[in-house]
Amino acid sequence: MTRLTTIALDADDTLWHNERFFHLTQARFAELLADHAAPEDLADRLLASERRNIGRYGFGIKGFMLSMIETAVEVTEGRVPGHVIGQIIAAGQDMLAHPIELLPGVAETVESLAGVHRLVLITKGDLLDQERKLAQSGLGDHFAGVEIVSHKNPETYATVFARYGGAEGALMAGNSMASDVVAPIRAGAWGVFVPHGLEWALERADPPEDHPRYRRISTLSDLPDLIRDIEQS
Structure with missing residues (x-):
């Protein structure tokens, strides 16, 4: 398992x-x-x-x-x-x-995951803006760690995951194929693609379809079931 x-x-x-x-x-x-x-x-x-x-x-x-x-x-x-x-x-x-608008099902999913797993937020962008959005979201208390980074590359993920037990037991989920899926997989973690619909051209990448640690789900609400499937495999 x-x-x-x-x-x-x-x-x-x-x-x-x-x-x-x-x-x-x-x-x-x-x-x-x-x-x-x-x-x-x-x-x-x-x-x-x-x-x-x-x-x-x-x-x-x-x-x-x-x-x-x-x-x-x-x-x-x-x-x-x-x-x-x-x-x-x-x-x-x-x-x-602009005020924060959570995506459907996010609040319930984050609360559910936090009750079972250690949650870490990994985001890139302007520090003040990302802190503002997290504070407005009301989700901050569910995260054991918040990492606002300059780049999401394999080296960054390896460094961040080392603080939380290592990449081997880590899973990253997000809407960017390049930053949230390919990069953490290259660092040794799982990468889960959660498509959003709108995509920034600089974040595009080919999905690593044949990699055993790649998964795709329709919405974040599907993540708890996927985690259970992975842990039982």
């Missing part, structure tokens, strides 16, 4: 909605720059800017805001009006202030 000592969960778009606010803000960004670039071209240039800037700004809304400003300067050849920059900043501030 397999004994899972640590159950780790992603936050954004696994516990609460997140990506849809980026999509809405990006649509507004396209409206603001409609006289300078077609929406498809603007989206490609913004994505390229985000890819370049991850190493500078990390993940999260503030980096997204700065990438939008950089893209606006590029597509207007430095002539972007000040009021457009102001609206981009305001849109980012709205995102940072």
